[in-house]
Amino acid sequence: MALAIAFLQISIIEIAVAELHLRPWRIVLPAIVGLAGLLLVCAIVAFTVGVIAGLVLGVSVLAILYAIQIYFLGALGSWLSHPSVREIPDGFGVWADVFARLHRWHRASEITQRRLIDNEERFRRTISALPDGIVLVDAALQIEWCNPVAERHLSISLRADQGLRLTNLVRDPRLVAYMTSGRFDADLVFRPLTNPTTVLSLAVIAFEPARSIVITRDITQSERVDAMRRDFVANVSHELRTPLTVIKGFLESFSDAGDELGPIRQHHLRLMDEQAERMHRLIEDLLMLSRLESESPDQEDKIDIVQLIREVADEARTLSGGRHKISVGVTPAGVRGSRDELRSAFGNLVSNAIRYTPEGGTIRIDWVPRPDGAAFQVVDSGIGIAPEHMPRLTERFYRVEKSRSRETGGTGLGLAIVKHVLLRHEGRLDVESEVGRGSTFSAWLPKSRLVPHEGRPDGADDKAENTVENNQDVG
Numbered sequence: 148m149a150l151a152i153a154f155l156q157i158s159i160i161e162i163a164v165a166e167l168h169l170r171p172w173r174i175v176l177p178a179i180v181g182l183a184g185l186l187l188v189c190a191i192v193a194f195t196v197g198v199i200a201g202l203v204l205g206v207s208v209l210a211i212l213y214a215i216q217i218y219f220l221g222a223l224g225s226w227l228s229h230p231s232v233r234e235i236p237d238g239f240g241v242w243a244d245v246f247a248r249l250h251r252w253h254r255a256s257e258i259t260q261r262r263l264i265d266n267e268e269r270f271r272r273t274i275s276a277l278p279d280g281i282v283l284v285d286a287a288l289q290i291e292w293c294n295p296v297a298e299r300h301l302s303i304s305l306r307a308d309q310g311l312r313l314t315n316l317v318r319d320p321r322l323v324a325y326m327t328s329g330r331f332d333a334d335l336v337f338r339p340l341t342n343p344t345t346v347l348s349l350a351v352i353a354f355e356p357a358r359s360i361v362i363t364r365d366i367t368q369s370e371r372v373d374a375m376r377r378d379f380v381a382n383v384s385h386e387l388r389t390p391l392t393v394i395k396g397f398l399e400s401f402s403d404a405g406d407e408l409g410p411i412r413q414h415h416l417r418l419m420d421e422q423a424e425r426m427h428r429l430i431e432d433l434l435m436l437s438r439l440e441s442e443s444p445d446q447e448d449k450i451d452i453v454q455l456i457r458e459v460a461d462e463a464r465t466l467s468g469g470r471h472k473i474s475v476g477v478t479p480a481g482v483r484g485s486r487d488e489l490r491s492a493f494g495n496l497v498s499n500a501i502r503y504t505p506e507g508g509t510i511r512i513d514w515v516p517r518p519d520g521a522a523f524q525v526v527d528s529g530i531g532i533a534p535e536h537m538p539r540l541t542e543r544f545y546r547v548e549k550s551r552s553r554e555t556g557g558t559g560l561g562l563a564i565v566k567h568v569l570l571r572h573e574g575r576l577d578v579e580s581e582v583g584r585g586s587t588f589s590a591w592l593p594k595s596r597l598v599p600h601e602g603r604p605d606g607a608d609d610k611a612e613n614t615v616e617n618n619q620d621v622g
Contacts, residue, residue, distance in 0.1 A: 219236070282362075452481065540578060
């Protein structure tokens with residue numbers, strides 16, 4: 148019987164220590180004191196009355212204690228199956244302390260759980276109040292949660308569509324291709340099929356290995372403003388072209404008069420002609436930018452890279468006028484795209500290198516195959532670009548050195564044109580530069596844009612390659 152009581156006490160200790168973080172001595176010490184007192188009383192009875200009386204008294208007390216322990220253990224087991232603060236049983240002795248601790252522990256647990264639920268609900272209300280749409284998806288693109296804005300943007304319902312694949316609900320081909328590609332460096336801009344008047348920007352942020360956040364933003368208004376700006380620039384540029392052509396014609400007529408005008412007027416005419424030519428280049432660049440932004444890509448052709456780079460190199464030599472060392476390295480290759488657009492982009496990169504490279508500097512033009520595609524690369528030994536200018540290089544009218552760009556006839560739109568041309572060809576512009584050491588501009592095109600080069604049987608391709616390789620200007 149004593150062993151059974153001890154076993155029950157040990158069980159109580161294990162439960163109290165594991166669940167309620169009680170100190171063992173707070174239970175063990177009273178139990179030891181109680182057993183010691185019982186043994187002392189039984190010994191006194193056995194000594195004064197008789198051994199049998201002492202044993203009967205000890206067994207009776209132990210039986211009562213055993214029944215009490217069984218009762219409270221049963222009460223504890225019943226409560227654990229349906230825990231509730233209001234239904235925690237009462238006890239005495241050690242059990243009173245255990246149940247009191249159990250009440251405080253369960254009360255704190257309920258408060259913590261209620262606080263977590265409140266925080267989660269507050270977080271959901273906060274997310275729901277955002278102006279952007281938020282969709283939480285798992286690795287299989289199944290919807291776990293979304294806010295009301297996302298429901299409006301994508302025409303989905305959390306109650307009806309939770310657990311379904313987002314790409315099965317929003318059947319826009321561009322969105323499906325974007326979500327399944329796994330490449331989320333750039334945002335997707337598209338018009339939902341269910342609401343073609345709305346323009347959405349969609350971004351994906353992975354925050355766990357198996358979960359991602361899809362963020363949608365309504366950019367209809369900003370797109371409308373951009374369209375108005377593009378139309379305004381295009382219309383103004385187009386309207387300026389005609390009077391500027393007339394002005395240039397009259398300036399050429401005056402220039403034909405020669406010495407009759409005198410040196411001062413001739414100087415004035417040269418200044419007017421230079422500024423008119425600069426305005427003409429600016430208008431042409433503005434019109435091209437407007438066309439790149441608003442029109443669909445031209446019909447794509449197979450482009451001979453050797454021939455294209457040879458034309459760009461010839462223009463570079465003409466622009467340089469023998470002031471730079473220009474070398475070209477290219478292997479036969481083919482590209483699928485718009486020849487005029489790529490020629491303009493490549494030409495702008497080379498002309499920038501010439502403008503920002505001092506006389507006697509070197510410029511190298513290469514076509515560099517890469518594992519993921521190929522790149523038209525221009526390396527110069529020019530003045531270089533400071534790191535603070537890098538993020539803004541492709542902005543309209545942004546110049547690193549305004550005076551040098553104006554002196555050499557730059558419009559400030561060259562790199563903006565390059566960026567838009569490469570975007571239309573699924574490429575990108577990479578820039579590396581060090582002040583005082585030079586710059587490297589790489590117009591990268593993906594492997595999907597490369598096509599097999601069709602060489603001619605008479606070896607003309609090799610001849611063109613060697614001509615481009617060896618034809619250098621040394622200033």
